[in-house]
Structure formats: structure tokens, C-alpha cells
Amino acid sequence: MSRDSQRSAAWLCPTILGSTQVVGLIGWPIEHSVSPPMHNAAFRHLGLDWCYVPLPVRPEGLAEAISGLRALGLCGINATVPHKLALLPLMDELTPAARAIGAANTVIVGPDGLLGHNTDAEGFLRALREAGFGPEGCRALVLGAGGAARAVVYALATVGARVAIVNRTQARAERLARDLRQAGSGATLLAGPLDAATLAREGERAQLIVNTTPVGMWPQVERSPWPDNLPFPSQALCYDLIYNPRETRLMRQAQQAGARAVDGLGMLVHQGAEAFELWTGQPAPVQIMWQACTAVLGRERE
Ligand code: ATR
Numbered sequence: 001m002s003r004d005s006q007r008s009a010a011w012l013c014p015t016i017l018g019s020t021q022v023v024g025l026i027g028w029p030i031e032h033s034v035s036p037p038m039h040n041a042a043f044r045h046l047g048l049d050w051c052y053v054p055l056p057v058r059p060e061g062l063a064e065a066i067s068g069l070r071a072l073g074l075c076g077i078n079a080t081v082p083h084k085l086a087l088l089p090l091m092d093e094l095t096p097a098a099r100a101i102g103a104a105n106t107v108i109v110g111p112d113g114l115l116g117h118n119t120d121a122e123g124f125l126r127a128l129r130e131a132g133f134g135p136e137g138c139r140a141l142v143l144g145a146g147g148a149a150r151a152v153v154y155a156l157a158t159v160g161a162r163v164a165i166v167n168r169t170q171a172r173a174e175r176l177a178r179d180l181r182q183a184g185s186g187a188t189l190l191a192g193p194l195d196a197a198t199l200a201r202e203g204e205r206a207q208l209i210v211n212t213t214p215v216g217m218w219p220q221v222e223r224s225p226w227p228d229n230l231p232f233p234s235q236a237l238c239y240d241l242i243y244n245p246r247e248t249r250l251m252r253q254a255q256q257a258g259a260r261a262v263d264g265l266g267m268l269v270h271q272g273a274e275a276f277e278l279w280t281g282q283p284a285p286v287q288i289m290w291q292a293c294t295a296v297l298g299r300e301r302e
Contacts, residue, residue: 016051022073023279024053026065027080031056034296035078038272041292045285050075057083066090069109076279077107078272084118084147091116100183101150106275117278120151123271125159130270131262133208133237135159141202141236143194143225144212145172148241152210154180157187164202166194168213196227203233209254211240216248224249234258243268244297269293 025035031054039052057065059082066087069077079087084103088094091104092113098104104116128135136159142149145167156163157180167173173191180189192198203209209232215225226232238254241264251261273284 017049019049021048021050021075022053023050023076023078024055024074025078025080026055026057026062026083028056028058028082030054030080033080034268034293035080035272037296038269038289038292039276041288042276042285045288046282048280048282050280059083059086062086063090066107066114069107069114074109076109076275078275079105079107087116090114097121097154100180100185101154102179103147103150105271106278108278118151118154119271119274119278120148120267121155121158122274123267123269124152124155126270126273127262127264127266128208128237128239130266131237131239131260133239135161135208137161138207139205140164140208140210141166141199141206142210142212143167145169145176145191146212149212150176150179152212152241153177153189154183154185156208157185157189160187161208162188162190164190164192164198164206166192166198166202168194194225196230199226200230203230203236206233206236209233209236209238211238211242211248211250214242216240216250217242218244221245222249224253226250226253232257232259237262240264241267246297265290265293265297 036052036054043050062083084105087104093115095117098116098118101118104118106117106119108115138161140156140161140163142165145165153163165173170193177189177191213225215223232254234257236259238259238261240248240250242248243263243265246263254261269289273286276284
């Protein structure tokens, strides 16, 4: 074992005592999630008597699992596919973000019940800022209108961005724009089809282009949601929510056109950082969380 992997193995093994506070991740499947090593690295780094455990929960077992959180003494959970939407009606209270996005990825077990929140939106904004991009009032083009897009568009709407949402199924883009307008967003939200003419028109004016579709994700790494015969707008920052692979075909298209491109690992880290802060009340050690993720993803690629 190299010194580097010994060091990452030390992050990965939390010490669990009788007093340890437990949080975890529900999803199905979850064995490839990087959230357990990321959060446990953060707890160890700060010397907190906390641990983060994988909780594989089948879709049909969700309600039973959630009803047991308090009885088991858990402090909170994260939720991933396929539970983010189904979680909403099981919560006692929702934050405005979870309500407007229509999905929760974080539960806080509090004295007044279960609070459902969505840290993907704040995680996305923090990742943009960390990459040196100020999202306030920007013009953005968002590819996709699924669950991930809902968090991204909500986030951009909260900072007064003008967002064009384009999707393979145009009606879904229109519904997302309508839902967020009804949720009280005063931001300008447009919806259109994911075709070359719309990408060319909206891309030309965009300062930020975000891919929320899974197109280009491992194992189909040679695919891209951006057409080959359309130059990527060189003035725009390309943010791809995909982090496996770390460099997607879309990111290469952007870089070849002279644009800057950023992968989705920052959003993953920062959505985790906000959840960490809500549970523990302490600032998250973001660099440690980054290192834990890259250690795990690097090893998975070997
Ligand atoms: P997630 O929660 O990860 O966002 P999702 O809710 O299933 O997943 O949404 C996936 C998004 O990627 C949708 O916008 C989907 O487009 P449709 O609404 O038309 O299904 C988009 N998407 C998936 N595969 C795609 C493909 N091959 N080309 C273009 N868009 C695709």
C-alpha cells in the first residue's frame, strides 16, 4: 500500500464508539457513493465523534426507513436516487428550497420533527464561486430539465440570473420554468427544445452553460449533449454536473473552443458541505472533503 493510499484509508475508517452520533445516506443502489468517505474524512479531521453510514433502502422500504430515523437516534440523512422526490411527503417540514425544487436530499432530525432540505442548489452556487464565477445576475443556459436541473435552475433564480432551459422533451423544460415562477421566483426563465438552433441562439449570449443531463457520463464517455457541428461559445463557463469521468467530452469541446470548463465534483463536495454544517453546526473542512473524493474516485478508476 502506498503512503497516499494509507493516508486515505485512515480517512475512510472512522472510530465508532457508544457515544457516536450517526448520520447516513439512503439510496438504492449506494455502494459506489463517495459521500461516506467524504463525510467521515471531515469528521475525523475535526475530531468529531460522528460517523456517516451507507443505508441501502429499496424504494418500497422508504416510508418505513424514514419513520425509524428518530427512534434509532440518527441525527440526519442524505438521500440519493431514487428517493429525492418520494421523501417530500414523509417530512414534517420543508425548507423553501426543497419545496420549490420539489425534491429533498438532506433530512435534519430535529426536536420538532423531520426537516427536509435540498443542498444541491447551494452546493451548485458554492461550486461556481469556488471556480471563480460570480452567478449573480448572469445569463445562463441549462441543458436538461430533470431533478438535477430543478436544483440548478432554482439556485440560479435565487441569484437573479436569466436562465434559458433547454430539454430533449420541451414540455418538461416548460413545466420547470412554470413551477419556479409559481414558487415566486422573479427571475427570467425561458424554456425551449434541446436543438442546434436554440443552443446557438441562447449559447451566444450565455455567460454560463450547465449540463445537467447524464449524456457523457461513464461508461458512455464519447457522447456529448452539444452538437459536433456547433462551436461551443468561447465566452461562456462550461459547468458539467458529471464528475465521472472528471473530464467529459462536452468539457473538451468547450476547452477546444477557448472556454473554461469545470466538472461536477465541486457541486458534490459543496452539497455535502452544507449538509455537514446543518447537522453539526460547524464549518465543513471543504479541502479535506475534496481530497477524500478525489482519493476515492482516483482509486475507482484504477
Ligand atoms: P436527474 O435527477 O439526474 O436530473 P432525470 O430526472 O432522469 O435525472 O433527468 C435527466 C435529464 O437528462 C432530463 O432532462 C432528460 O431529458 P428528458 O426530459 O427528455 O428525458 C435528459 N436526458 C437524458 N438522456 C438524454 C439524452 N440521451 N439526450 C438528451 N437529454 C437526455
